[in-house]
Amino acid sequence: MPGxxxxxxxxxxxxxxxxxxxxxxxxxxxxxxxxxRARAGVNAPLTELLHPWRMLGMAVASVGLYGxxxxxxxxxxxxxxxxxxxxxxxPSGRVSLxxxxxxxxxxxxxxxxxxxxxxxxxxxxxxVALVAVTLGxxxxxxxxxxxxxxxxxxxxxxxxxxxxxxPALEAAHPWLTGDGRPGVWHxxxxxxxxxxxxxxxxxxxxxxxxxxxxxxxxxxxxxVLLSLLMIDAAVLxxxxxxxxxxxxxxxxxDLYLALPLSKSLVFVGIAxxxxxxxxxxxxxxxxxxxxxxxxxxxxxxxxxxxWVHWAAGLGIVALAPVAxxxxxxxxxxxxxxxxxxxxxxxxxxx
Numbered sequence: 369m370p371g372x373x374x375x376x377x378x379x380x381x382x383x384x385x386x387x388x389x390x391x392x393x394x395x396x397x398x399x400x401x402x403x404x405r406a407r408a409g410v411n412a413p414l415t416e417l418l419h420p421w422r423m424l425g426m427a428v429a430s431v432g433l434y435g436x437x438x439x440x441x442x443x444x445x446x447x448x449x450x451x452x453x454x455x456x457x458x459p460s461g462r463v464s465l466x467x468x469x470x471x472x473x474x475x476x477x478x479x480x481x482x483x484x485x486x487x488x489x490x491x492x493x494x495x496v497a498l499v500a501v502t503l504g505x506x507x508x509x510x511x512x513x514x515x516x517x518x519x520x521x522x523x524x525x526x527x528x529x530x531x532x533x534x535p536a537l538e539a540a541h542p543w544l545t546g547d548g549r550p551g552v553w554h555x556x557x558x559x560x561x562x563x564x565x566x567x568x569x570x571x572x573x574x575x576x577x578x579x580x581x582x583x584x585x586x587x588x589x590x591x592v593l594l595s596l597l598m599i600d601a602a603v604l605x606x607x608x609x610x611x612x613x614x615x616x617x618x619x620x621x622d623l624y625l626a627l628p629l630s631k632s633l634v635f636v637g638i639a640x641x642x643x644x645x646x647x648x649x650x651x652x653x654x655x656x657x658x659x660x661x662x663x664x665x666x667x668x669x670x671x672x673x674x675w676v677h678w679a680a681g682l683g684i685v686a687l688a689p690v691a692x693x694x695x696x697x698x699x700x701x702x703x704x705x706x707x708x709x710x711x712x713x714x715x716x717x718x
Contacts, residue, residue: 375462378701383442383457383471384435387698390691391664392430394684395528395563398668400426400535401676402555403492414677421489426535429482429499433531436475437506443468444510476503483534491535498534505530517582518591521575525568525596528664532560555622555675557607561600562628562667566635568596570660577643577653624674628667635663658695662688 381387404417442449442458443465450459457463463471483499486492505527513520536556572592576584608615639656646652665688673681 378698379457379462380471381698382702383439383463383468384475385438386431386435387694388661388691389431389434390687390694391661392434392531393427394665394668394687395532396426396430396535397423398559398672398684399532400486400491401672401680402559403536405676406556414679417676417680419489422486422491422535425482425485425489425491427482428485429479429495429534430531432475432477432479432482433499433502433506436472436479436503437510437527439468439472439475440507440510441514443472479503486535492537494537495534498530498537502527502530502534517575517584518588518595521571521588521592522568522595522599524571525564525566526599528567529560529564532563536560555671557603558622558625558628559667559671561603562632562671563664564599565596566632566660566664566667568592570657573639574653574657574660577649577656579650579653627674628670631663631666631670635660635666638663662691665691 400422401417404419404422405412408416442456446458446465449456454460458465458468479499479502480496483496486495505523509520509523509527513523536559572584572589638659642655642659643649643652646655665685669681669685669688672684
């Protein structure tokens with residue numbers, strides 16, 4: 369029978385949704401490995417790219433950012449959760465509001481400490497600043513964005529974009545193009561853009577399928593699609609005009625990008641299959657969201673495997689079954705702990 373320590377640990381993991389933190393770690397590590405490859409050159413062996421302190425710092429920052437966002441969300445939604453999700457840690461009373469605030473603040477500090485570790489270990493100059501930017505985007509979404517529908521859906525993608533840029537956005541190490549001129553190595557920008565577009569489209573479709581309120585209307589769809597188009601265009605323009613390399617050389621659609629593109633098409637097929645087989649639209653949306661978040665690891669593996677080293681891609685994709693297994697373990701653990709609790713009896717009518 370689970371003891372008190374098991375229940376407390378489960379409560380902490382439920383508050384921070386740590387089962388899917390591996391998706392954030394994979395995003396961060398992929399961005400870091402792309403930066404390491406650009407810095408060390410195409411001929412450097414993989415062992416020279418796996419700097420332990422920078423890898424650890426990026427993992428710590430990812431854990432802090434992910435847990436901060438999830439715990440802040442539960443703090444803000446605590447009154448609403450009393451009505452629709454009373455078993456969650458805060459409304460159920462398993463975590464006090466003060467404790468939740470302390471956990472949330474500690475995770476924000478952990479994220480910043482991870483960014484500082486990356487920087488002090490010789491990582492990109494902008495790593496700490498981008499951790500702060502990501503914390504700001506997460507806070508905006510939890511405090512206001514999710515109530516605004518369109519802006520909230522776009523902000524979800526921007527969070528992943530900013531997080532992936534923490535280790536990769538570094539102007540001090542421009543990539544030398546094929547003719548020896550400094551430009552921008554295009555995986556630096558295609559990787560976070562891929563995550564941005566996937567998360568925004570995934571979140572919008574799942575919002576529709578889960579029949580959330582307020583319902584999506586034409587204005588919401590226009591906001592999401594136009595915002596996504598403008599962000600993509602602005603980022604590509606900024607990258608294409610950076611350095612002395614020409615625009616098309618900096619932003620070219622490399623043949624290697626056919627691999628993540630093919631994975632995007634595969635996921636569309638998976639989502640349609642889930643929608644067809646699910647008993648209800650709501651269940652289809654929930655399942656598709658889970659698979660879509662896990663699919664981010666597949667994109668990370670594509671970029672790391674094609675532009676860094678095939679072994680790096682295999683190492684990152686190995687996080688996918690770990691993340692899925694963590695979700696299954698958490699669900700089973702929750703049922704076991706719930707079954708072990710002493711039932712509460714009340715008089716009829718009270």
